[in-house]
Amino acid sequence: MDTSSPAVFVNAEILKxxxxxxVRAVIxxxxxxxxxxxxxxxxxxxxxxxxxxxxxxxxxxxxxxxxDGSQSIRAEICTDFGQSFDMAAYNGLCQLANGKFKxxxx
Amino acid sequence: xxxxxxxxxxxxxxxxxxxxPSQATQTPDSGFVKSRSVQGVLPFTVKQISEAYHSxxxxxxxxxxxxxxxxxxxxxxxxxxxxxxTDVSFVLDDGTGRIDVNRWVNETSDTNExxxxxxxxxxxxxxxxxxxxxxxxVVAFSVRPVTDFNYxxxxxxxCIHVHxxxxxxxxxxxxxTVVTPINNDVKRYQTPVSNQFSTHSxxxxxxxxxYKLVLDVFQEPxxxxxxxxxxxxxxxxxxxLPMDKIxxxxxxxxxxxxxYSTIDENHYKSACNG
Numbered sequence: 001m002d003t004s005s006p007a008v009f010v011n012a013e014i015l016k017x018x019x020x021x022x023v024r025a026v027i028x029x030x031x032x033x034x035x036x037x038x039x040x041x042x043x044x045x046x047x048x049x050x051x052x053x054x055x056x057x058x059x060x061x062x063x064x065x066x067x068d069g070s071q072s073i074r075a076e077i078c079t080d081f082g083q084s085f086d087m088a089a090y091n092g093l094c095q096l097a098n099g100k101f102k103x104x105x106x
Numbered sequence: 107x108x109x110x111x112x113x114x115x116x117x118x119x120x121x122x123x124x125x126x127p128s129q130a131t132q133t134p135d136s137g138f139v140k141s142r143s144v145q146g147v148l149p150f151t152v153k154q155i156s157e158a159y160h161s162x163x164x165x166x167x168x169x170x171x172x173x174x175x176x177x178x179x180x181x182x183x184x185x186x187x188x189x190x191x192t193d194v195s196f197v198l199d200d201g202t203g204r205i206d207v208n209r210w211v212n213e214t215s216d217t218n219e220x221x222x223x224x225x226x227x228x229x230x231x232x233x234x235x236x237x238x239x240x241x242x243x244v245v246a247f248s249v250r251p252v253t254d255f256n257y258x259x260x261x262x263x264x265c266i267h268v269h270x271x272x273x274x275x276x277x278x279x280x281x282x283t284v285v286t287p288i289n290n291d292v293k294r295y296q297t298p299v300s301n302q303f304s305t306h307s308x309x310x311x312x313x314x315x316x317y318k319l320v321l322d323v324f325q326e327p328x329x330x331x332x333x334x335x336x337x338x339x340x341x342x343x344x345x346x347l348p349m350d351k352i353x354x355x356x357x358x359x360x361x362x363x364x365x366y367s368t369i370d371e372n373h374y375k376s377a378c379n380g
Contacts, residue, residue, distance in 0.1 A: 001242050003156045003203030009262075024201055062255070064201070077183065079228065081255040089259045100363045100377045101266050104151050105202045 006106055007064050009090075009097040012045035016070045017098075023073060024064045026081060026090050029055045037061070042091035047071055052078045060085035147177045147232055149264040152203030155180075160237050168235050168242075171272035178244065180205070180231045181252065181261040187225050194220040198231060198244070206243040207231055219249060228252035230261070275361045313354075319345055320355040324365050324376040334368045335375025 007024040027039030027047050032054040041047045052075040055061050060081040068074045097105045159169040168175045182200030194209045211217050233246035329336050341352050359365045365374045
């Protein structure tokens with residue numbers, strides 16, 4: 001087993017604290033711009049995703065990759081979560097996983 | 107009394123859910139024969155399993171948060187799936203870590219279940235936790251694809267919930283220790299029930315002051331910056347208060363989640379990010 005490279009649950013705000021680290025975020029696709037996905041994070045801000053294939057607008061997509069900017073992720077794995085996903089619950093999980101219960105995740 | 111009502115409440119609440127052990131299975135009698143059927147399946151993160159205490163006298167005896175973690179539920183991405191004649195193995199990455207999973211395939215139904223599992227898929231694994239030559243792995247009873255992705259959020263919230271439930275102060279012990287110092291005038295007018303709530307609202311003046319002083323030390327930027335947090339002795343030195351009072355306060359803050367223990371039982375760190 002190996003816990004050396006965890007992917008931290010992030011929203012746009014928490015993303016800034018993990019520059020250069022492996023993160024996971026769920027975004028709702030706004031548009032695909034020449035190989036870059038622009039999406040809305042679970043806390044309502046914009047995040048751009050590089051290096052991913054295009055996804056249909058309005059779909060929820062989970063991105064696992066490296067945080068390479070304060071609002072940008074370089075994707076390694078993307079999973080289409082479809083058209084129905086509870087962003088508020090996921091955002092709450094991001095906060096718990098980086099706050100009180102960080103020791104269960106990192 | 108409040109305590110007994112609480113026990114009944116939690117037992118009936120969770121008995122149908124399947125993932126919470128009942129009160130009886132959490133603390134089996136020494137003469138009680140452990141069998142698979144009485145153990146609950148507990149949701150964990152791989153990180154929690156990596157930190158599980160492994161007692162060597164029993165080959166499959168793992169303890170997480172003081173609870174026997176023989177059967178576990180994990181959720182994550184499938185990687186490096188390998189099919190052999192008798193079994194299928196893969197690495198499960200749940201974002202907190204990676205662990206090897208093995209699934210024996212005896213029946214056609216097992217083969218069918220594993221045939222649809224592909225690399226890159228989110229799956230729920232129910233299985234038993236094994237340790238072999240220091241390596242931990244899971245022998246799965248079932249591997250099922252996640253179809254509703256809200257289940258991912260749910261799984262990790264369940265991990266937090268079960269962690270909270272297993273680490274919350276057991277009703278009898280901490281209440282007594284915290285309540286005793288409250289001065290007698292107050293105590294005379296309190297029923298046992300309200301005593302219990304007084305611990306949460308910080309009723310006794312001097313007690314809550316110590317709690318606050320201790321927490322303040324943990325939340326100083328210098329303390330937050332230290333990877334292993336602070337040693338109990340440092341708190342005692344800083345505040346010049348008796349060790350037992352400090353330990354009471356630390357126990358209180360650990361219980362409600364303000365601080366957590368780090369490298370050993372004497373080092374604690376604030377759960378705040380700073």
